[in-house]
Amino acid sequence: MDTKRKLEILADAAKYDASCASSGAARKDSTGSKGVGSTGGSGICHSYTPDGRCVSLLKVLMTNACLYDCHYCINRRSSNVTRARFTPEEVVKLTLDFYKRNYIEGLFLSSGIIRSADYTMELVIEVARKLREEHQFRGYIHLKTIPEASQALIALAGRYADRISINVELPSQQSLDTLAPEKNLARTEEAMGHIREKIDERHAEKRGPDTPKPAPFATGQSTQMLVGADASTDAVILGCADKLYTVHRLRRVYYSAFSPIPEPSAILPLKAPPLIREHRLYQADWLLRFYDFKVEEIASAAEPNLDLALDPKLSWALRNRERFPVDVNRAPREMLLRIPGLGVRNVERIVSARRFTRLRLADLLQLRLQLKKLMPFIITVDHHPARMGLDSDSLRARFLPPPEQIELDFEAPPKPAASDFSSVRSGEL
Amino acid sequence: MRTIVIEPDYEAWRNSARRLLAEGVPPDEVLWSEDAQEASLFTGEDPHVEPVTGNPIKVPPAFLDMARSAAAHTDTRRWGMLYRVLWRLTLGGERHLLSMATDGDVREIQNWCKAVGRDIHKMHAFVRFRLVGVNADTGREQFVAWFEPDYRIVRLSASFFRKRFAGMDWSILTNYECAHWDGMQIHFTAGVPRGSAPNQDALDDLWRTYYQNIFNPARVKISAMQSEMPKKYWKNLPEAPLIAGLIAQSAGRVKGMLETPERPAKSAPKNEYLKMLHDMNRSEPPENKKPPQP
Ligand code: SF4
Numbered sequence: 253m254d255t256k257r258k259l260e261i262l263a264d265a266a267k268y269d270a271s272c273a274s275s276g277a278a279r280k281d282s283t284g285s286k287g288v289g290s291t292g293g294s295g296i297c298h299s300y301t302p303d304g305r306c307v308s309l310l311k312v313l314m315t316n317a318c319l320y321d322c323h324y325c326i327n328r329r330s331s332n333v334t335r336a337r338f339t340p341e342e343v344v345k346l347t348l349d350f351y352k353r354n355y356i357e358g359l360f361l362s363s364g365i366i367r368s369a370d371y372t373m374e375l376v377i378e379v380a381r382k383l384r385e386e387h388q389f390r391g392y393i394h395l396k397t398i399p400e401a402s403q404a405l406i407a408l409a410g411r412y413a414d415r416i417s418i419n420v421e422l423p424s425q426q427s428l429d430t431l432a433p434e435k436n437l438a439r440t441e442e443a444m445g446h447i448r449e450k451i452d453e454r455h456a457e458k459r460g461p462d463t464p465k466p467a468p469f470a471t472g473q474s475t476q477m478l479v480g481a482d483a484s485t486d487a488v489i490l491g492c493a494d495k496l497y498t499v500h501r502l503r504r505v506y507y508s509a510f511s512p513i514p515e516p517s518a519i520l521p522l523k524a525p526p527l528i529r530e531h532r533l534y535q536a537d538w539l540l541r542f543y544d545f546k547v548e549e550i551a552s553a554a555e556p557n558l559d560l561a562l563d564p565k566l567s568w569a570l571r572n573r574e575r576f577p578v579d580v581n582r583a584p585r586e587m588l589l590r591i592p593g594l595g596v597r598n599v600e601r602i603v604s605a606r607r608f609t610r611l612r613l614a615d616l617l618q619l620r621l622q623l624k625k626l627m628p629f630i631i632t633v634d635h636h637p638a639r640m641g642l643d644s645d646s647l648r649a650r651f652l653p654p655p656e657q658i659e660l661d662f663e664a665p666p667k668p669a670a671s672d673f674s675s676v677r678s679g680e681l
Numbered sequence: 682m683r684t685i686v687i688e689p690d691y692e693a694w695r696n697s698a699r700r701l702l703a704e705g706v707p708p709d710e711v712l713w714s715e716d717a718q719e720a721s722l723f724t725g726e727d728p729h730v731e732p733v734t735g736n737p738i739k740v741p742p743a744f745l746d747m748a749r750s751a752a753a754h755t756d757t758r759r760w761g762m763l764y765r766v767l768w769r770l771t772l773g774g775e776r777h778l779l780s781m782a783t784d785g786d787v788r789e790i791q792n793w794c795k796a797v798g799r800d801i802h803k804m805h806a807f808v809r810f811r812l813v814g815v816n817a818d819t820g821r822e823q824f825v826a827w828f829e830p831d832y833r834i835v836r837l838s839a840s841f842f843r844k845r846f847a848g849m850d851w852s853i854l855t856n857y858e859c860a861h862w863d864g865m866q867i868h869f870t871a872g873v874p875r876g877s878a879p880n881q882d883a884l885d886d887l888w889r890t891y892y893q894n895i896f897n898p899a900r901v902k903i904s905a906m907q908s909e910m911p912k913k914y915w916k917n918l919p920e921a922p923l924i925a926g927l928i929a930q931s932a933g934r935v936k937g938m939l940e941t942p943e944r945p946a947k948s949a950p951k952n953e954y955l956k957m958l959h960d961m962n963r964s965e966p967p968e969n970k971k972p973p974q975p
Pocket residue numbers: 318319320321322325326327328329363364365
């Protein structure tokens with residue numbers, strides 16, 4: 253099999269993994285070396301495919317042969333796809349050739365599990381080792397890790413990689429037992445805990461004068477959770493994400509709408525990918541990380557799923573009307589962050605400008621804010637909305653998107669017609 | 682009214698602005714022009730400003746960064762606007778001006794900076810190098826790229842390429858300025874027409890293979906793609922000709938998946954490692970099996 257045919261198979265096999273971050277690496281570059289590559293700052297998207305996804309890294313599997321039987325995955329052992337396997341040299345050459353043409357930021361290498369966790373990890377690590385040691389490659393390397401691999405191999409992977417990751421895939425062991433019987437949440441979390449320790453050790457701010465410099469290690473870890481493959485609610489998914497952020501300090505949790513695959517499994521019937529739900533989860537995740545929201549405020553036990561029609565911040569504001577309107581000239585920063593339609597950047601601008609001037613609506617227009625969305629929630633020198641407006645039931649209706657969009661029902665019957673997919677597309681976000 | 686004719690670059694503006702400020706010339710008494718002929722239509726005065734020595738004028742470093750990036754924009758009002766904000770920050774006594782994103786002048790400059798920043802970012806992303814040969818003396822591979830930036834950003838983006846591609850020789854050609862790296866230094870030459878750069882590379886085909894196979898036909902989101910990769914860039918991207926076909930085939934491909942008979946689970950093959958996993962899973966303490974509480 254030639255490299256081109258392998259690339260077809262092993263890129264196709266890797267495309268369902270959305271956790272392909274290429275940012276957050278330590279600053280390094282190829283200055284003074286014979287090689288190429290630089291990292292630092294946010295990653296660059298070198299292209300976009302018509303699914304709207306960023307193409308940043310060469311994302312391939314070492315092999316798509318796999319011992320496991322994860323029913324959402326095209327590579328599971330019960331699937332009938334053509335199997336292929338790259339040699340380390342082939343992946344090294346592809347990475348360098350693509351990189352030198354500025355097609356990519358680096359490599360995201362993962363693999364189906366063959367023989368054993370350690371055997372597979374060794375294959376993946378060998379590629380990274382060659383790139384770093386034989387070719388002085390300083391570009392981004394993201395390696396997928398197997399929780400059951402030995403500590404020594406995980407340390408070695410982290411030494412060559414900028415980012416390492418283990419996918420949680422599903423937020424509860426019950427779901428894994430049904431859909432990914434070889435996977436185990438407790439072992440995944442344990443491995444994440446070990447990785448966190450190594451990251452902390454490597455990047456500790458203060459180190460005693462006698463403590464030797466620890467071996468190099470990746471700067472962060474991330475993961476992916478599938479959305480819509482099992483019955484988990486948004487509250488469970490966000491609760492799991494929150495735990496990963498706080499306990500294991502993950503850099504990013506990616507949410508990936510379960511999408512149809514060739515070779516479907518009898519245990520997991522295909523359905524339309526819940527793209528809007530995925531989008532709302534990303535918004536909610538943003539609120540957890542940058543806006544000081546708590547999971548219970550966004551998805552509670554009483555209402556465990558996000559409102560698909562409204563963004564979660566607006567939805568929270570409508571449920572907590574007594575906290576509004578907020579005076580943008582006086583309110584503390586934390587409260588400004590809770591105003592629908594106001595992002596972190598503009599909150600900073602407001603806080604900085606209001607030290608010198610008393611803000612009017614015209615000032616907010618200068619910031620190119622959407623006044624229509626903001627007005628019911630804010631007070632400025634020249635604007636005091638009536639409490640009535642906030643209390644009236646028509647307020648929610650005012651923010652709802654046009655009806656054809658909210659009619660989309662993602663909890664669709666297990667076997668939708670193909671036309672359902674085009675309606676999903678028309679509901680593009 | 683004074684007319685100042687400058688080369689359209691940051692250094693030229695800074696030199697003139699420094700002199701005008703030293704003389705205390707208010708912004709509404711200066712007409713800025715990039716074009717000597719056009720400028721002479723408006724005024725017969727000598728545009729030359731005498732250099733004045735005096736106390737150096739202090740401005741916030743953030744303003745200089747802004748000015749450097751806004752200078753790369755093509756809006757002809759930028760020179761006057763930059764001088765006005767410089768004047769307000771110093772002689773005008775509005776030292777806090779840059780903290781006021783709500784100020785119209787500051788906002789305008791920030792918008793130019795944003796446009797220029799985006800253009801630089803897209804240049805870093807969408808330049809495509811083509812291999813043209815190997816230097817016989819040094820053995821270094823030589824690459825050439827063609828790019829069409831909206832603004833005058835070649836110099837602002839060159840250091841990124843130098844750091845990233847130190848180990849190869851490269852030239853980036855644009856219609857107004859070109860940058861070249863030989864492993865030792867970067868130098869700049871005048872712009873060239875598009876035909877001067879090769880428009881393909883032997884690797885493009887493999888890259889298209891990758892692009893095609895990394896696309897998921899079950900989640901087409903064309904507007905998301907186009908907002909990040911506007912059509913104006915497509916003509917220089919080797920993968921772009923595939924886009925229309927990928928979109929057209931996607932519905933059929935999804936239909937095919939939905940019509941494929943579902944496959945039953947397959948029992949585990951004989952394998953030591955799998956057996957160990959299954960044993961571990963069975964012996965896992967029951968509290969690990971509970972879903973996390975929201
Ligand atoms: S381990 Fe599971 S998810 Fe990973 S390749 Fe194998 S079957 Fe797919």
